[in-house]
Amino acid sequence: MLTIGLLGCGNIGNIIAKNHVGVEIVALFDQMPERAEEMGRLCHAKAFGDIEEFLSEDFDLVVEAASVSAAQEYALSVLEHGKDLVVMSVGAFADEYFREEVTRRAAALGRRIHIPSGAIFGLDNLKIGQISGITKLLLRTTKNPRSLNMECTERMLLFSGQANECIKHYPKNTNVSVALELAAGRAVEVELWADPDVDRNVHEIFIEGDFGEATITVRNRPSPDNPSTSYLAALSIITLLKNLSEPMRIGT
Numbered sequence: 001m002l003t004i005g006l007l008g009c010g011n012i013g014n015i016i017a018k019n020h021v022g023v024e025i026v027a028l029f030d031q032m033p034e035r036a037e038e039m040g041r042l043c044h045a046k047a048f049g050d051i052e053e054f055l056s057e058d059f060d061l062v063v064e065a066a067s068v069s070a071a072q073e074y075a076l077s078v079l080e081h082g083k084d085l086v087v088m089s090v091g092a093f094a095d096e097y098f099r100e101e102v103t104r105r106a107a108a109l110g111r112r113i114h115i116p117s118g119a120i121f122g123l124d125n126l127k128i129g130q131i132s133g134i135t136k137l138l139l140r141t142t143k144n145p146r147s148l149n150m151e152c153t154e155r156m157l158l159f160s161g162q163a164n165e166c167i168k169h170y171p172k173n174t175n176v177s178v179a180l181e182l183a184a185g186r187a188v189e190v191e192l193w194a195d196p197d198v199d200r201n202v203h204e205i206f207i208e209g210d211f212g213e214a215t216i217t218v219r220n221r222p223s224p225d226n227p228s229t230s231y232l233a234a235l236s237i238i239t240l241l242k243n244l245s246e247p248m249r250i251g252t
């Protein structure tokens with residue numbers, strides 16, 4: 001069975017720990033050591049307070065569910081320790097230089113980096129953008145102000161512009177925009193709205209290209225323990241892990 005080390009023992013980490021399928025969690029690391037220790041008791045895995053010791057433990061891949069800055073800080077080190085990497089905080093790869101450096105290193109070391117679909121649907125066929133023209137790609141994200149850690153009394157546009165700029169300001173809320181960008185191989189326009197009248201994390205995706213047009217609306221339930229993060233994101237990573245060792249791959 002595939003063995004994993006969990007980097008980040010917060011909301012998604014806990015959902016993975018309670019619901020994982022087809023993988024064994026053997027090691028845990030969090031910048032808040034008590035979180036790793038508590039999860040260690042839950043899933044009988046070893047908690048580490050030191051990243052070097054965590055990465056030196058014997059397991060197959062690191063599942064990052066921590067933060068954009070954690071992914072940036074540890075991605076290369078994970079690969080150097082001979083482990084594959086699953087990155088939830090895909091916003092880390094908005095920086096093209098960093099993305100190329102990590103990709104080059106992974107190729108040289110024969111390692112793989114997996115990016116789950118996260119809190120959206122449609123990432124699979126959006127990859128056709130790598131071989132066929134996409135003329136429009138817009139993500140409109142709307143969340144309750146609570147999910148954005150702010151307060152407002154009416155619908156309000158917080159950001160309009162490119163994904164790689166948006167993620168710098170909202171690293172806990174717009175990773176999906178960077179996932180879209182990586183899949184399509186082109187820039188993504190983003191609108192981020194706060195709306196006190198919505199109780200879902202809503203992602204509307206508008207796509208036009210040689211294939212025709214598509215509109216995708218995902219109305220996500222926020223995770224009970226972290227309303228910024230949609231529950232779908234945790235389901236997505238658990239499913240990715242389950243599928244890693246299955247012989248048949250489904251979806252583009």
Ligand SMILES: NC(=O)C1=CN([C@@H]2O[C@H](COP(=O)(O)OP(=O)(O)OC[C@H]3O[C@@H](n4cnc5c(N)ncnc54)[C@H](O)[C@@H]3O)[C@@H](O)[C@H]2O)C=CC1
Pocket residue numbers: 007008009010011012013029030031032035065066067068069070073088089090117118119120171172173175176179225226228229230233
């Ligand atoms: N790709 C996607 O579609 C989505 C990505 N995300 C991202 O997934 C990540 C995890 O989300 P949640 O579990 O809901 O967040 P969370 O805040 O509930 O948990 C994150 C955990 O990671 C730990 N952590 C943060 N930075 C760290 C560091 N530098 N070193 C070690 N530990 C660190 C925190 O102490 C916390 O325990 C976030 O970056 C979030 O933005 C969330 C939703 C969708």
Ligand SMILES: O=C([O-])CC(=O)C(=O)O
Pocket residue numbers: 119171172173174175176177201220228229230231233
């Ligand atoms: O969970 C969501 O709805 C999206 C999210 O936070 C992100 O992309 O960072």
